[in-house]
Amino acid sequence: MSEERPLVKFENVQKSYDGEILVVKDFNLDVAKGEFVTMLGPSGSGKTTCLMMLAGFEPTTNGTIYLKDKPINNVPPHKRGIGMVFQNYALFPHMTVAENLAFPLEVRKMGKEERERRVNRALDMVQLGEFGNRRPMQLSGGQQQRVAVARSLVFDPDLVLMDEPLGALDKNLREQMQYEIKHLHEQLGLTVVYVTHDQTEALTMSNRIAVFNDGVVLQCSSPEALYEKPENAFVANFIGENNRLMGAVEAINGKQVTVKTDSGDIVIATKANVNAVGERTTISLRPERIVVAPKAGTIPNSYSAKVEELIYHGDHIRTRFSVCGHDDFIVKIPNSIDNVSLKEGKQVNIGWMSEDCLALDG
Amino acid sequence: MSDTSTINSQGQLLTSDGVPLKDSLRKSLRRTKIRSFLLIIVPLLFLLIMFVVPIGTLLTKSVDDTSINTVFPKTFAQYELWEDKSILPSEEMFAAVINDIRITHKMENSEGKNIGKNLLGKAGTRMTYEFSGWRSLLLKTVKEATKVDKKSKEVIKPYVLEAPYKEKMIKRDKRWGKVEFWQSMGAMKDPYTMGYYLNAVDLRYDANKNIIQKNEYLKIYKTIWMRTLQVSLIVTLACLFLAYPVAYLLATLPMRASNLLMICVLMPFWTSLLVRIVAWMIMLQQNGVVNDTLLTILPCFEGALNFPFIGETFIDLCFGEEDRLPMMYNFTGTIIVMTQVLLPFMILPLYSVMKGVPPSYMKAAQNLGATPTWAFIKVYMPQTVPGIGAGCILVFIVAIGYYISPELVGGKDGLMIGNFVAREMQQTLNWGLAAAMGALLLTAVLALYWAYDRLVGLNNLKMG
Incomplete structure (x- = not known):
């Protein structure tokens, strides 16, 4: 894919609404054909603004957006040929489902037979073959969602944008729709730019995720890389659950960093985003990578911890320890027979491999 | 969980202490019902005494002999x-x-x-x-x-x-x-x-109580009815055309601008009707502002010009004293004044409906390839139909019974049926005829309502 020209290219894009604050600061992103790219970030981080600029509803303040190597800054939305699924679906309430789907085809002056063929194909694609004559209001949330997806695909756009399309659905339906959209993407070879603030959604569906905060992309990489190798504390914290220990760098030894935490404990961590001895650092640890009562000598980092709270979660027990001066250190302990002996107030040793903890920016 | 409810011999569902469930429910709801009834009893009585009874009495006068x-x-x-x-x-x-x-x-x-x-x-x-x-x-x-x-x-x-x-x-x-x-x-x-009703539509009874046409020189009401309908229709359409863009701006402009515009819409609404009508008189009369302005700004050319091919032609392009437009004390005056007075009744329902149309529909339509104009016609306008309906009905109903404006600016050919009702009430003292005309107006309004319900559905009506 890397040799092909990217389908979409954001080049130094900036956006300001009032001329005082930049909502998007120097945004650069390439989307290859067939890729599923997610823009992830808390609300107000500029991700939807980027999507709206791509769709043509917001002008860029500075920089250029390319679609198939052509700058599209001055192309009005209706000439961009980009499909879009809106947050609240934006299905036209005065038209039936089939009329909704036929709308983009009618606008393109397609013949009646061709129109019907395509509408039926799109409806079958989302398993709503019999619902063509219903009004959108007569459908359930999940069905409306599918119609919206079908409508964005019916005119074979080069690119499909989705703006938090699953936000209004309940949890089960949301998960189901995640898979359906993912399958559609794979089957049809679609190029999708997806916006969400839900990190699980992003991890499940995407080829690549761009994590936004405050108008800046902090990291843009595959879900695995984001989770396993976050480049900074914000990403580590935003993606998945995360324990943090604050401290200062004592020594750097190749890939390994020795950190003295604020409580005075020494932690051997993996170097990720620190450069010099004496720098402040945040050590990031995934709750599922922590070992309770490790065998002595097998693990470089081992500390005495007190069990503060046990929360039963079915498949795992969420345990809150106080260790290294933190009393909100979360460990996910698998619900197996060996681990039922933990009681609140008990002292145990916990530890972790140095590969599993990353020394990030302070 | 086992089903603890029991069923008695009549097949009714019983509560745990043996009382039929329906009775129990009714009893528990009675208190709330009584309380809510007590709350509405005052406005209900007011409505009955101040509205239903007088109108009912007056309506009986239209048939009472x-x-x-x-x-x-x-x-x-x-x-x-x-x-x-x-x-x-x-x-x-x-x-x-x-x-x-x-x-x-x-x-x-x-x-x-x-x-x-x-x-x-x-x-x-x-x-x-x-x-x-x-x-x-x-x-x-x-x-x-x-x-x-x-x-x-x-x-x-x-x-x-x-x-x-x-x-x-x-x-x-x-x-x-x-x-x-x-x-x-x-x-x-x-x-x-039914004599009063017949009279109101230019018919009468003959000696054997057959319904026949009135003598030609006595026929006046048919013209008035037709004019009333005509004025109401023209005013309604004029209001719709003027109000639609205003309501659209109100609904889409940013808060500050739309608030200012809203005040501009409501300001005349809060001003006394008489003041507004007098203002229009000053504007539109023969020697009024509009005519004076036209006289001043329009060019005046009078004389012979030599055109190629056509030859010498005499041209009179003057807007002189004798060309002053009669815009007051006639049909035109009634239309202009009533349109201005009734405009808010169209703007407000339209605005309330437009406010509820999410902007994402227009975006979606454009994203799907429609030009902004096409998106507006095919997607936005159909969703404002409830507002159009409500505004038109409201304006038409108010217009059809209008009285003050035509009385003051209508002159001879701008009078409407409302003015004749007033005349019968106050001058001729023929209350039967006045009541009959009123009843006919009421029927027209109800018929309109019924037609609207049939075509669009009353639950789609949004009055703002």
């Missing part, structure tokens, strides 16, 4: 026996009239006070509506018929006028010899009449 029937029972009985209504009735009928007059003249109420003279006066007024001249004829005859011979020594002094009456009555007033007067009684002989 009992008063004249208590005055002339024998006459109307004789009228039924009158066979050939193209020749004068027989002596019996003349006698019945005199008898009825004499009986009514002495009529007393329960307190012993004479009400007969008053009744005869009212009867005269009522009869004049059917045929002009009746009132003076009746009052003159009452005087003559009830004159008694004062020189007589008898206890009950005899009347001066004695039978046979026919010849004497015609001799004293030749109107009694005109068959038209007698024929007009046919319209009054039943205690309930």
Whole structure:
């Protein structure tokens, strides 16, 4: 894919609404054909603004957006040929489902037979073959969602944008729709730019995720890389659950960093985003990578911890320890027979491999 | 979980203590029902006393003819026996009239006070509506018929006028010899009449109570009804065209600008109607602002020009004193003023509907390839139909019964039915006719409502 020209290219894009604050600061992103790219970030981080600029509803303040190597800054939305699924679906309430789907085809002056063929194909694609004559209001949330997806695909756009399309659905339906959209993407070879603030959604569906905060992309990489190798504390914290220990760098030894935490404990961590001895650092640890009562000598980092709270979660027990001066250190302990002996107030040793903890920016 | 509810012999569901579930539910809801009823009882009574009762009473006046029937029972009985209504009735009928007059003249109420003279006066007024001249004829005859011979020594002094009456009555007033007067009684002989309604639409009863057209020179109301409809329609359409862009701006502009615009819309709404009408008078009259401005700014060219091919042509392009546009005290004036006055009634419902149309629809339509104009026509406008309907109905209903503006600026050819209702109420005192016209207006409005319900559905109506 890397040799092909990217389908979409954001080049130094900036956006300001009032001329005082930049909502998007120097945004650069390439989307290859067939890729599923997610823009992830808390609300107000500029991700939807980027999507709206791509769709043509917001002008860029500075920089250029390319679609198939052509700058599209001055192309009005209706000439961009980009499909879009809106947050609240934006299905036209005065038209039936089939009329909704036929709308983009009618606008393109397609013949009646061709129109019907395509509408039926799109409806079958989302398993709503019999619902063509219903009004959108007569459908359930999940069905409306599918119609919206079908409508964005019916005119074979080069690119499909989705703006938090699953936000209004309940949890089960949301998960189901995640898979359906993912399958559609794979089957049809679609190029999708997806916006969400839900990190699980992003991890499940995407080829690549761009994590936004405050108008800046902090990291843009595959879900695995984001989770396993976050480049900074914000990403580590935003993606998945995360324990943090604050401290200062004592020594750097190749890939390994020795950190003295604020409580005075020494932690051997993996170097990720620190450069010099004496720098402040945040050590990031995934709750599922922590070992309770490790065998002595097998693990470089081992500390005495007190069990503060046990929360039963079915498949795992969420345990809150106080260790290294933190009393909100979360460990996910698998619900197996060996681990039922933990009681609140008990002292145990916990530890972790140095590969599993990353020394990030302070 | 097991089903603990039980069912009695009639198949009703019972609660745990054996009371039918329905009764139990009703009992538990009764308190709330009583409380909510007590809350609405005051406005309900107000509505009943201030609205339903007066309107109902007035509407009964449009068909009520009992008063004249208590005055002339024998006459109307004789009228039924009158066979050939193209020749004068027989002596019996003349006698019945005199008898009825004499009986009514002495009529007393329960307190012993004479009400007969008053009744005869009212009867005269009522009869004049059917045929002009009746009132003076009746009052003159009452005087003559009830004159008694004062020189007589008898206890009950005899009347001066004695039978046979026919010849004497015609001799004293030749109107009694005109068959038209007698024929007009046919319209009054039943205690309930549709006569006022017929009158309101330029029809009348003939002697045999068949419905016929009025004489051509008496036909006035049909023109007025048509004009009322015409004015209401033009005003409604004009309001729609003017209000739609304003409402769209109100709904889409940023908060600050739209608030300012809203004040501009509401400011005239809060201003006294009279002030606004007078302002229009100043603007539109013959020597008003608009005409003066036109006179000043329009170029004046008068003279001969030599055109190629056409040759020398005389051109008069002057907007002179004699060209001043008549825009006040006529049809145009009524339209202009009513449109301005009723505009908010169109803007507000439209605005409330447009406010509820999410901007994402327009975006979606454009994203799907529609030009902004096409998206507006195909996606935005259909969703404002409830607002269009509500605004049009509201403006039309208010316009159809409008009275003040046409009265002040309508001149002669801008008057509407409302002005005639007022005229009948205040000047002619023909309340029956006024009530009939009012009832017809009410029917028109209800019919409109019904039609709207059929076409669009009343639950789609959004009044703002």
